[in-house]
Amino acid sequence: MKKLLACVTSFIVLSVSSVIPADISYAAQKPVVVVIDPGHGGEGGTHPGAQYNGLVEKELTLKVANSLKAELEKFDNITVKLTRTSDVDVSLEDRAVFAKSSNADFMYSIHFNASNEHEFYGSEVWTSAFGNYYKKGCEFGQLVSSEWSNLGIYQKGTKTRIGSSGKDYYGVIRQSVARGIPCVILEHAYLDNSVDAARVKDDSFINSLARADATAIAKYFKLKSRDGSLDYSTFNYPTVKKPSKKVSQDESGPDVCSSKVLATDTATGNILVEMTTSDKQSPVIYFSYSYDGGRTFCPLQMWDRSKDTQSFNVKVPSGTVDPVIVCRSYNNYEKGSQSAAVQVTGTFNY
Numbered sequence: 001m002k003k004l005l006a007c008v009t010s011f012i013v014l015s016v017s018s019v020i021p022a023d024i025s026y027a028a029q030k031p032v033v034v035v036i037d038p039g040h041g042g043e044g045g046t047h048p049g050a051q052y053n054g055l056v057e058k059e060l061t062l063k064v065a066n067s068l069k070a071e072l073e074k075f076d077n078i079t080v081k082l083t084r085t086s087d088v089d090v091s092l093e094d095r096a097v098f099a100k101s102s103n104a105d106f107m108y109s110i111h112f113n114a115s116n117e118h119e120f121y122g123s124e125v126w127t128s129a130f131g132n133y134y135k136k137g138c139e140f141g142q143l144v145s146s147e148w149s150n151l152g153i154y155q156k157g158t159k160t161r162i163g164s165s166g167k168d169y170y171g172v173i174r175q176s177v178a179r180g181i182p183c184v185i186l187e188h189a190y191l192d193n194s195v196d197a198a199r200v201k202d203d204s205f206i207n208s209l210a211r212a213d214a215t216a217i218a219k220y221f222k223l224k225s226r227d228g229s230l231d232y233s234t235f236n237y238p239t240v241k242k243p244s245k246k247v248s249q250d251e252s253g254p255d256v257c258s259s260k261v262l263a264t265d266t267a268t269g270n271i272l273v274e275m276t277t278s279d280k281q282s283p284v285i286y287f288s289y290s291y292d293g294g295r296t297f298c299p300l301q302m303w304d305r306s307k308d309t310q311s312f313n314v315k316v317p318s319g320t321v322d323p324v325i326v327c328r329s330y331n332n333y334e335k336g337s338q339s340a341a342v343q344v345t346g347t348f349n350y
């Protein structure tokens with residue numbers, strides 16, 4: 001009898017031990033904590049961010065953040081918090097303090113872009129220049145860039161910027177990293193360039209951007225949606241090597257920028273130009289051309305990053321005499337280089 005009892009006991013113990021640990025490990029799985037930071041904010045125009053084409057950055061960032069929170073909460077095992085939920089001024093340091101007090105695994109700072117030149121367009125990601133913060137930012141950057149690209153937005157890539165102190169230039173990144181929290185700035189699109197702004201005006205596009213951000217975050221943290229329709233638990237993404245020293249920004253334009261004229265047709269106004277450009281440090285992403293010796297240039301075109309040389313047609317207006325071709329290229333730090341001028345002889349009448 002005693003022996004039998006012992007047998008039963010051990011059976012029970014065995015069967016319990018084979019079931020419970022799985023439940024315990026599931027219950028004990030630490031939920032991912034994500035802090036979303038809607039950039040800018042503050043009544044009375046304190047920090048509106050970029051304002052162009054009737055679009056105000058601080059309003060758009062809050063729209064994306066709210067929509068992103070709702071999208072992320074469709075997934076299991078995630079807690080989502082916002083650094084602001086209304087039009088209030090929050091310092092960059094307080095945003096990082098909030099992320100720290102929330103025990104955040106990652107902070108995503110939501111922004112829209114503008115440039116002094118008003119000619120750039122596309123999305124970009126800023127990450128810390130240091131160690132694992134750089135690695136994590138770049139790994140996430142690849143994921144979100146791929147989602148944004150699916151929406152048809154031109155992709156500028158993931159970049160770093162060091163300030164004069166030798167630390168990360170952007171305050172929200174610097175303050176987060178100082179508290180041990182990876183942080184990226186997500187510059188979704190340019191408000192001051194019609195290529196992007198026309199789309200940003202549409203609320204459904206804002207929701208698409210938020211869904212793209214949510215998908216990238218869910219892939220990064222290998223989340224499953226509550227309704228079972230999305231499962232990224234086995235999703236793998238390319239890893240980025242942790243850099244041994246800080247990764248500085250590119251301060252110079254493409255190393256090579258040259259052009260030549262392959263053919264001219266004065267009867268149609270067409271000049272076939274071949275351009276060669278490359279940059280060892282950063283990808284070349286835009287180009288433009290001039291037919292008046294560099295006084296005026298066409299809007300920035302997308303450069304095919306898989307090539308160093310490509311050719312394109314330049315159409316000069318009827319009546320042009322002896323046009324002079326000059327080409328420019330820009331890397332993803334918006335640093336430009338200009339080709340030598342190429343004189344074309346002829347009167348273009350058509």
Ligand SMILES: [Zn+2]
Nearest residue numbers: 039049111112
């Ligand atoms: Zn901003």
